[in-house]
Amino acid sequence: MHVIRGIRGTFQPFWVTLRNMFxxxxxxxxxxxKQQLPERYRARxxxxxxxxxxxxxxxxxLCSAACPVDCISMQATEAEDGRRYAAWFRINFTRCIFCGxxxxxxxxxxxxxxxxxxxxxxxxLKLVYEKEDLLVDHCGNNNSYNFYRQSGIGVAAPRGTNPGxxxxxxxxxxxx
Amino acid sequence: xxxxxIDNQTISIPAGKTILxxxxxxxxxxxxxxxxxxLGAVGSCRMCAVTVHTGPMPGVKMACLIAVEDGMxxxxxxxxxxxxxxxxxxxxxxxxxHDCPVCDEGGECQLQEMTISSxxxxxxxxxxxxxxxxxxxxPFIAQEMNRCIQCYRCARTYKDYxxxxxxxxxxxxxxxxxxxxxxxxxxxxxxxxxxxxCPTGVFTDRTFRFxxxxxxxxxxxxxxxxCGVGCATIPGGRLRELQRVRSGDxxxxxxxxxxxxxxxxxxxxxHPERPRQARQEDQVVSVPAALTALETQIRATVKQHxxxxxxxxxxxxxxxxxxxxxxxxxxxxGCRVPVLNAHRQRHQTAQMAAFDLSxxxxxxxxxxxxxxxxxxxVDPLAEAPLLALALRQAVRKGGRVVLYDPRPxxxxxxxxxxxxxxxxxxxxxxxxxxxxxxxxxxxxxxxNPMIVAGADLLGLAGLQNIQKWAEKTSNKERPCLxxxxxxxxxxxxxxxxxxxxxxxxxxxxxxxxxxxxVCVDADPLLEAPExxxxxxxxxxxxxxxxxxxxPTSLSRHANLFIPTCPPVEDSGTFINNEGRLRRFQRVxxxxxxxxxxxxxxxxxxxxxxxTPGSDPQPAVLLLQRLIGQEQPLTxxxxxxxxxxxxxxALVSLKAGEAGVRVAxxxxxxxxxxxxxxxxxxxxxxxxxxxxxxxxxFSRYAPKLEPRKRPPCFYLHxxxxxxxxLKDGDAAVVETDFGSFTLPVRSQPDMALGCVLVENxxxxxxxxxxxxxxxxxxxxxxxxx
Numbered sequence: 013m014h015v016i017r018g019i020r021g022t023f024q025p026f027w028v029t030l031r032n033m034f035x036x037x038x039x040x041x042x043x044x045x046k047q048q049l050p051e052r053y054r055a056r057x058x059x060x061x062x063x064x065x066x067x068x069x070x071x072x073x074l075c076s077a078a079c080p081v082d083c084i085s086m087q088a089t090e091a092e093d094g095r096r097y098a099a100w101f102r103i104n105f106t107r108c109i110f111c112g113x114x115x116x117x118x119x120x121x122x123x124x125x126x127x128x129x130x131x132x133x134x135x136x137l138k139l140v141y142e143k144e145d146l147l148v149d150h151c152g153n154n155n156s157y158n159f160y161r162q163s164g165i166g167v168a169a170p171r172g173t174n175p176g177x178x179x180x181x182x183x184x185x186x187x188x
Numbered sequence: 189x190x191x192x193x194i195d196n197q198t199i200s201i202p203a204g205k206t207i208l209x210x211x212x213x214x215x216x217x218x219x220x221x222x223x224x225x226x227l228g229a230v231g232s233c234r235m236c237a238v239t240v241h242t243g244p245m246p247g248v249k250m251a252c253l254i255a256v257e258d259g260m261x262x263x264x265x266x267x268x269x270x271x272x273x274x275x276x277x278x279x280x281x282x283x284x285x286h287d288c289p290v291c292d293e294g295g296e297c298q299l300q301e302m303t304i305s306s307x308x309x310x311x312x313x314x315x316x317x318x319x320x321x322x323x324x325x326x327p328f329i330a331q332e333m334n335r336c337i338q339c340y341r342c343a344r345t346y347k348d349y350x351x352x353x354x355x356x357x358x359x360x361x362x363x364x365x366x367x368x369x370x371x372x373x374x375x376x377x378x379x380x381x382x383x384x385x386c387p388t389g390v391f392t393d394r395t396f397r398f399x400x401x402x403x404x405x406x407x408x409x410x411x412x413x414x415c416g417v418g419c420a421t422i423p424g425g426r427l428r429e430l431q432r433v434r435s436g437d438x439x440x441x442x443x444x445x446x447x448x449x450x451x452x453x454x455x456x457x458x459h460p461e462r463p464r465q466a467r468q469e470d471q472v473v474s475v476p477a478a479l480t481a482l483e484t485q486i487r488a489t490v491k492q493h494x495x496x497x498x499x500x501x502x503x504x505x506x507x508x509x510x511x512x513x514x515x516x517x518x519x520x521x522g523c524r525v526p527v528l529n530a531h532r533q534r535h536q537t538a539q540m541a542a543f544d545l546s547x548x549x550x551x552x553x554x555x556x557x558x559x560x561x562x563x564x565x566v567d568p569l570a571e572a573p574l575l576a577l578a579l580r581q582a583v584r585k586g587g588r589v590v591l592y593d594p595r596p597x598x599x600x601x602x603x604x605x606x607x608x609x610x611x612x613x614x615x616x617x618x619x620x621x622x623x624x625x626x627x628x629x630x631x632x633x634x635x636n637p638m639i640v641a642g643a644d645l646l647g648l649a650g651l652q653n654i655q656k657w658a659e660k661t662s663n664k665e666r667p668c669l670x671x672x673x674x675x676x677x678x679x680x681x682x683x684x685x686x687x688x689x690x691x692x693x694x695x696x697x698x699x700x701x702x703x704x705x706v707c708v709d710a711d712p713l714l715e716a717p718e719x720x721x722x723x724x725x726x727x728x729x730x731x732x733x734x735x736x737x738x739p740t741s742l743s744r745h746a747n748l749f750i751p752t753c754p755p756v757e758d759s760g761t762f763i764n765n766e767g768r769l770r771r772f773q774r775v776x777x778x779x780x781x782x783x784x785x786x787x788x789x790x791x792x793x794x795x796x797x798x799t800p801g802s803d804p805q806p807a808v809l810l811l812q813r814l815i816g817q818e819q820p821l822t823x824x825x826x827x828x829x830x831x832x833x834x835x836x837a838l839v840s841l842k843a844g845e846a847g848v849r850v851a852x853x854x855x856x857x858x859x860x861x862x863x864x865x866x867x868x869x870x871x872x873x874x875x876x877x878x879x880x881x882x883x884x885f886s887r888y889a890p891k892l893e894p895r896k897r898p899p900c901f902y903l904h905x906x907x908x909x910x911x912x913l914k915d916g917d918a919a920v921v922e923t924d925f926g927s928f929t930l931p932v933r934s935q936p937d938m939a940l941g942c943v944l945v946e947n948x949x950x951x952x953x954x955x956x957x958x959x960x961x962x963x964x965x966x967x968x969x970x971x972x
């Protein structure tokens with residue numbers, strides 16, 4: 013038995029080599045050639061805008077709470093119209109493990125993943141992204157959702173005028 | 189004791205308790221909103237449904253409303269009530285704006301927790317959501333009425349528990365609204381409790397708006413340092429900034445409520461002017477270098493001029509450990525005993541409380557259940573705000589409050605108020621004739637009498653008479669207890685540590701032997717009367733050394749300054765008015781907040797191991813290093829207890845606990861100051877701490893600015909007329925401490941023959957508790 017296995021083990025690799033010599037190679041000449049990545053590939057994070065063009069991020073801290081490596085930090089602040097937004101927003105991509113938990117936690121669809129995985133460099137500080145580096149000028153993978161038009165606190169539209177809301181109650185009305 | 193079964197577990201519980209409380213005692217969580225252990229139950233949220241299987245009417249019941257009965261069988265998780273609760277959860281969420289990402293309550297919201305625990309997830313209702321218009325409730329509280337679930341907790345807190353009058357329920361059916369009649373700042377001094385008590389995000393802390401999430405905060409059990417009550421607090425900070433203070437839970441002291449001064453008055457920790465670097469003769473030095481310089485200077489001065497030459501000064505806002513280590517430092521260098529409180533009269537009255545009265549001290553819990561409280565010389569809202577709440581609870585339970593004070597004392601409850609001048613109050617307490625006998629009879633007849641005594645106004649003589657009254661009106665069945673209102677968070681502690689009959693600061697400075705003064709967390713200029721005498725003595729000193737965390741003027745003038753840490757950046761112990769040891773724990777490490785090092789921008793893009801502004805060290809640590817004995821706090825406590833057996837509970841005390849009383853002690857001999865004779869044509873001068881800005885902490889709290897009142901003199905309208913003055917006129921008041929020009933205000937509720945002035949940063953020269961004083965008032969001066 014050992015003899016037969018030995019002979020087969022000697023010749024089989026030659027056969028595999030011979031067989032593949034005439035096939036088309038699968039290697040891609042990266043970085044000259046780029047690979048077509050799957051649609052849902054998880055790499056560099058972006059902050060998207062809502063259909064009205066405003067920042068989607070409300071700095072709710074849910075992404076930083078969900079982040080298993082603590083690479084997201086931010087500070088919320090208030091605009092004059094009552095809108096909550098991020099005064100600063102920082103993702104440390106030297107720490108990020110591209111798990112995508114932040115995008116799952118995000119209640120406003122602000123933080124989204126892109127397929128841009130090319131995040132390497134010698135200067136670590138260049139991989140610490142601030143809000144201006146993260147913010148993009150499009151809606152990402154959802155072109156319709158605007159958090160402030162769904163939540164009834166009167167930021168994007170006056171109170172009581174968002175879809176499914178009734179006008180503000182007159183609390184001094186005594187009619188039954 | 190009644191025995192009942194809840195979810196197959198048996199428990200024995202005293203009669204009168206509800207099913208909800210019995211379940212909580214067993215560790216079974218029944219979801220609820222409107223029930224709160226201090227506010228009680230109203231049964232308006234319908235969340236706490238359980239099934240009762242026994243009795244004449246078995247079925248689904250509200251656990252917070254049904255009293256336990258013997259042999260009762262209850263299930264809290266069966267299918268009927270689980271479905272019932274899910275429906276209730278869905279119904280409470282009908283009008284909810286679904287804005288948790290931008291709501292400050294998110295992360296510590298009871299509505300979030302209960303909705304999840306009830307099982308409700310997807311909205312089915314297709315009808316419109318009701319909305320409200322919000323009100324502007326001032327700088328402390330932000331309102332978002334769309335989040336309301338109509339549990340009535342806010343109205344019960346604000347109106348029922350805290351006695352506020354400008355907030356309530358309006359509207360009918362699904363328009364029920366909780367707020368003021370019109371926009372405006374909430375008037376109650378306890379308005380901040382709305383934030384803690386609201387189970388959703390209707391009322392949130394405006395000063396903390398959008399600053400942090402609850403889960404990101406560094407929090408620890410602490411004690412409020414702003415008065416002698418010693419309320420449990422949970423301060424929270426992030427990015428090296430103390431961002432908010434929330435009430436802790438101490439059933440014996442403050443229950444779950446704190447006052448607005450304690451809640452919004454924490455700005456001193458992050459004050460822009462807070463000194464954070466050691467300085468020697470206006471040159472910045474490192475803390476170790478400053479300590480070495482201090483040690484050399486003390487040794488040289490003691491060697492050259494003798495033990496009298498170095499005087500160490502402690503204070504009633506420094507922890508017990510700091511004050512004790514100060515005594516130890518004096519021993520180490522061979523100096524004379526330190527002065528633990530620069531305010532001589534306050535130190536005397538605190539010693540009276542810590543020794544003579546130690547057997548009959550009342551707690552706030554006792555006052556809440558008293559049927560007769562005699563309040564003498566206290567303005568609770570200014571001197572001990574939670575005492576006002578305790579008095580209100582006593583009145584709500586059918587008790588009576590009788591109040592004798594020269595000031596127009598406002599209380600959040602009904603009280604029999606008698607306005608008497610300080611001199612008349614002293615005479616009343618000394619004997620009092622018919623009125624005094626009547627009061628003593630009332631106290632003798634009461635089931636559970638208490639006397640609340642304001643140490644500042646009554647002084648030593650007044651407190652001694654109060655003690656006599658308490659002794660006379662006690663009997664075998666029940667004692668008559670006394671609650672002394674002292675000035676500082678650790679007045680009791682400094683008095684307990686002090687030696688009997690020691691000289692006060694000014695006497696020792698006047699002797700001329702003192703060459704070097706070391707003030708630890710103390711500023712005698714701002715905290716003790718006769719600041720002018722002290723300032724004059726300062727010029728004769730060779731060295732002034734200050735260790736402090738507040739930007740006081742004394743710290744700016746020191747030859748050697750070393751920064752220390754406020755209680756939120758330190759661990760230690762305070763002893764409150766009722767002689768209760770209260771441990772506080774460090775919340776934050778010292779450092780300049782990110783909001784100041786990088787204003788309006790992202791954090792700096794550089795890596796460094798240093799924290800900006802992190803030089804300050806706890807005073808305890810500095811003193812230990814000074815004498816070369818660095819020990820953990822537990823070892824300090826062990827040695828302290830060996831010296832002071834009354835503090836035996838110190839060793840096992842933990843932060844967040846209710847705290848243990850110190851053991852009683854025998855009375856101390858006191859030297860009484862003679863009452864000064866009233867010169868002819870004079871009025872009595874009453875100096876009272878301002879409600880906001882009276883204590884040193886709230887002077888450095890920018891958030892409290894909207895509540896501060898402009899300085900003025902208050903006089904009874906008859907007195908105004910007698911002196912030819914009108915309300916709003918400028919008047920000159922000549923006192924022993926100088927003459928002051930300010931507008932006068934008419935105040936019909938105060939005593940005749942008095943001029944009332946509030947001590948605040950506008951009026952730092954006049955310090956409360958300096959004994960009886962007289963002044964002459966005349967029209968004149970430019971109207972400001």
